Amino acid sequence: MKKVIIIVMAVLLLIGLAGFGAQIQADRGSIPFRPQVRIYEPLQQAIIAWNGEDQILILSTDLYASEPTKVLEVIPLPAEPEVTEADPEIYQKVHNLYAEELYQTFTSLRRDGSSGAGAVEPAGEVTFQEKIGAHDISVTRVNRPEEFVNWVNEYLTSQEVDNPTIPEVLAEVIVEYIEDGFDWFVFSVVELTEEPHSQEAIQYRFESDSAYFPLKITRTESGSTELEIMAFMPPKQIDREASRTLNFLPTNVPVIVNNLKISEIDEELGQLMSNYDDSALHHWYIQGELSQFQEDLVVTVPTPSEDELVYYQEIPYHNIRESDLGDVLSLKDELSDREIEMLSGEIIVQPLSDETFLTGPFIDGALILNPYTGRTVVGYQNLLDKEVDLYGYYLEEVEFDLLNLTGLPDFFEREIRFGIMSEDDRYFNLPAFYLTDVDGFVQLCGEALYLESGSFMASTNCFWHPEE
Structure with a gap:
């Protein structure tokens, strides 16, 4: 069967319930260096681009804390990523494109590896470390799930955290990811103040057999969330399994966009989408209690013979x-x-x-x-x-x-x-x-x-x- 290429570009808006003191992060788990501190994320934006084999995930957030602190953010990924800085203006460009095309529409009507015999692998190994803006980023491969929590504790201790504490529910969810074949995690240390601050847009590129966005890890937080998603996809219907497993609702009709316009927004994303002359730009919505997300967002399109x-x-x-x-x-x-x-x-x-x-x-x-x-x-x-x-x-x-x-x-x-x-x-x-x-x-x-x-x-x- 001919492999169908999927390209997804998603812009997600996460509204934090600061009035309830909830820690809300839709794509990651968070570990404050000071356990009593609350973390707030009133705005989150993301772009996903997937070509059937490789995915680009771009994240940018507005974060602040109830008191000054550092925070260790954890993002599970299905493969080892390349991490670079992204264009911080790309989100607004996508919003503008959607508005323009919507107006025109209506007016015109996993891993594969093994250890050597007898060798004892460390619980985790860091394969990439770099500071991008305010982020100290480490890409880590987890080799033995039962020792992962100990490895994170040692990592936090190396960052001069006294008595590091990993929430029990976060440890449980991380084990679930590892059992599901996710052995790559991105750790990002960022220093927060009591004033909201927009973080740099970070791009992660990795191999994936689906368009993927982590939601299950949000069970580590409390409160409810609302995510607004804009998705560039091939001009085909999506696999409806995503809408059955999540509180996944359409909020508007898709528009058909010529891929030359996507290339004007970002050349690399446009190159990924070059298998189609046109793409469908969707507007989706996900909402619910963070503690209730049992599935990640995994989106594909039908590939019938x-x-x-x-x-x-x-x-x-x-x-x-x-x-x-x-x-x-x-x-x-x-x-x-x-x-x-x-x-x-x-x-x-x-x-x-x-x-x-x-x-x-x-x-x-x-x-x-x-x-x-x-x-x-x-x-x-x-x-x-x-x-x-x-x-x-x-x-x-x-x-x-x-x-x-x-x-x-x-x-x-x-x-x-x-x-x-x-x-x-x-x-x-x-x-x-x-x-x-x-x-x-x-x-x-x-x-x-x-x-x-x-x-x-x-x-x-x-x-x-x-x-x-």
Whole structure:
């Protein structure tokens, strides 16, 4: 199967609950050098860029403390990172790009290694140390989970911390990460005062088989959190598993952005995204009690093989199944005692009534309807421009209400409210044919593989597909 490249750029806004004295850090655990001191993080921003194999994670935070202190921050990562300084203005650039594209949209409508035989590895080893701005950063590989807490205590002692204390819950979560195959941690020592201070943006680049952001480690803190996420991704729907395991909600529709604009923001990120001409820029939201996060944010996109796809109007759909609505929905009451009939001919698309420009499919003067919903049938384009044999229930006369017929009641209510359509014009009578089957075609249902600008997820659709 061809490997699909994913690129994600996320900007996260974390609102700290300073009024409750909570220590809130959505991407890391924190160990104050002075245990009684409270740490506050009113603003957090992050960018994730993932190309299917390598990830760039850029972090910048506003931090302050109830009293002056140093803090040891711990970030778990799935592989050893390269650590460099990042452009501190990139977040504002992404916000501006999203606003511009959103306006245009609506106006246009793990590791692999082993120790030598008989060798005893240290509990942890530092592979990188450097001071970047206010951060003293150490990249550490953890070799033996049971000794990791002791190693951290020794590290804190070397930093002249008296009686170092690691919160028990933090030690438990770190062991969980190690058991899950995470053996790389980034330690960042930063000195805080009682005044909020924006930290330098730090970039971490590492290997990863998914777009990853650590959330589980927040169980070390108390209070609730709100994260605003902006994500650049391929123009495909995301794997919905992320939305099932987290309080993960859409707050706005994605916009489709040409990747040349991403390169203008950051050349390295644009290079990662060069496998696609366009990307989808999403706006997401995560909220909840920090102590309740049991999963990290892991985002991918579907990678179905070609034989798992069916094309409808040149759009690829996957998760295809034969539609069997009868197992889920019931026929409309007026059809339950009727016999199946056949109509032959060519489907014609014409206005639903003289009072509206909206169209629907007709055969022999009868409006073709869904027998379960009573609305105009959809997904019939493959049946056009040919003689077809349709099976279903024929009713000589049905009274229709435009507000219920199309699933667009707000549209017609607006037409009536502004006097474009009279109240009486919403009702009309026509013959109706409730379609159940078509000779030589099967009804399939699936999700469009690619997003369209202005939709949160790729659309689900049922359509008539030629039998193979």
